[in-house]
Amino acid sequence: MSSFYSKNRDKLFNQLPDNSLAIIASGEEHIRNRDVEFAFRAESDFFYLTGFSEPDSVLFLIKQQQNRAALFLRPKDPEQETWQGRRLGVESACKTLQVDQAWSIEELDEQAVVLLENIDSVFVSFAHLPQWSESINSWIAQLKQKVRKGISAPSQIRDLDKLLHEMRVFKSAEEIKRMRRAAQISVKGHLAAMRAVLSSDYEYQVQAALEAEFMQQGSPRVAFNSIVASAENACILHYTENRSKIDRNALVLVDAGAEVDGYAGDITTTFPASGTFSDEQASLYSLVLKAQQAAIKVIKPGVSYDSAHQATLKVLTTGLVELGILQGSVDELIAAEAYKAFFMHGTGHWLGMDVHDVGEYKINQQWRDFEPGMVVTVEPGLYISAEHRDVDAKWHNIGIRIEDDVLVTENGNEVLTFGLPRTVAEIESWMATHR
Structure with a gap:
C-alpha cells in the first residue's frame, strides 16, 4: 500500500x-x-x-x-x-x-x-x-x-x-475505496445505535453500542467525538456529554462516524427512543428529510457548491411556513435569514481524512463548482428548543439532523452511506422489527 x-x-x-x-x-x-x-x-x-x-x-x-x-x-x-x-x-x-x-x-x-x-x-x-x-x-x-x-x-x-x-479535495480511486468502507462501517454503527436505544436508559449506553460496532467492524477509532443527544440535548449542535437519561417520548440524534485507513465517515441519524414518532416529530423529521433529498438531487459536476445549501433553505423555509412556525413570504424570509433561528449551520462540508476536510469552498470569492472526486456531507437540520417562546410548545425540544456522505461522480453523485432507514415509515418499521 x-x-x-x-x-x-x-x-x-x-x-x-x-x-x-x-x-x-x-x-x-x-x-x-x-x-x-x-x-x-x-x-x-x-x-x-x-x-x-x-x-x-x-x-x-x-x-x-x-x-x-x-x-x-x-x-x-x-x-x-x-x-x-x-x-x-x-x-x-x-x-x-x-x-x-x-x-x-x-x-x-x-x-x-x-x-x-x-x-x-x-x-x-x-x-x-x-x-x-x-x-x-x-x-x-x-x-x-x-x-x-x-x-x-x-x-x-x-x-x-x-x-x-x-x-x-479530489479523492483518488484508492481513497474512494477507503471512504466507502468508512461509510458502511459508520452505517453499521448507526444501526447498532438504533437497536440499542430500545433497551437503553442513558445516552452513553447508546454510544457504547455504536462505537463497539465500529471497532467490531475494524475501525480503530472514531472520526470525531460521537454525539448521542436525546430530547433538548439534540438542540445543542456539538453536544458530546452523552450522559443524560433518555426521554422515551423524545427523539435521539446520533452524529458519529468511523475512521478507516485514515479516512472518516460522518452520519447523523435521528429516531424516536420509543420506536414511534409523534405527529409533531414526524412532521419536522419529514421536512428535514425532504430538504436533504432536494440538496442531494442538485449535486453534480458543474453545479455551484452553494446550490445544495440554497435548495435546503427553500424546502425548510417553505415547510416552516406551512407548519405555522414562520410567517410571511418564503423568499423574504430567506432573504432575512429568518430560518437561522432553527437552522443555523451550513448544509455540509468536505469529507476525507479529516471530518471537516481541508480545501477551499470558494475560488476568487465565488462558490466553486462540484467536480468528480469531491466528497461532501449533506446535513440539513431543525432545532427548536424551549427557548423559542414565540413558537407553539408542541414543537419544543425537537432537534433533528439527517446527514449522509456524497461522492460527486462524472454524471451525478453517489450516496456512500446507503443502507439506513430514512423515512418515518422505514424507521418505525425497522425499529419494530428489531425491538
Missing part, C-alpha cells in the same frame, strides 16, 4: 516549483493528565504522504535535479519499545515506506541544513509555522554563513496548504 502514498508524493512534487523543499510533520504525543498520553494520531497531511503513524517524524520533500523524499523518525530502542511498543526504525524506513533517505529524528538539525542547500523556497503549512519558525531561521542562518563557498540559502517561506489541501 506504500505505492498509494508515494503516488501522493509524486502529485505534490508536480505542484512544487524547482529548487523547493516541503516540510511535513506527523506531530507529537501530548499528555492528557499526569503521565497519561492522549491516543496519538498522525497529522493527516503527513499520513497522506507516507502512510506512517509514528509520532516525532518529519518528512522532507526535496525538488531539485531529481525528486527526493527524506524521512526523519525515531530510532530503534529496545528498552523504549519494551515499554511503549515497536518502532519501525531508520534501517527499515526506506524499503517499507518507499522513501529515498532516512535518518534518526535526533539528526534533524544537522541534516536539514544539508538538505536546504541551494533551495530557493521552503514550503510549510502556515498553520504550523510557529512551531517551525525557530528551526527554519536557525538552518537558514547557518547556510548564510556558507555563502563564500557558493552555497545559497532559501529566500522564501511559502504556505504548503494551498497546494496540498487542494490535492486532497
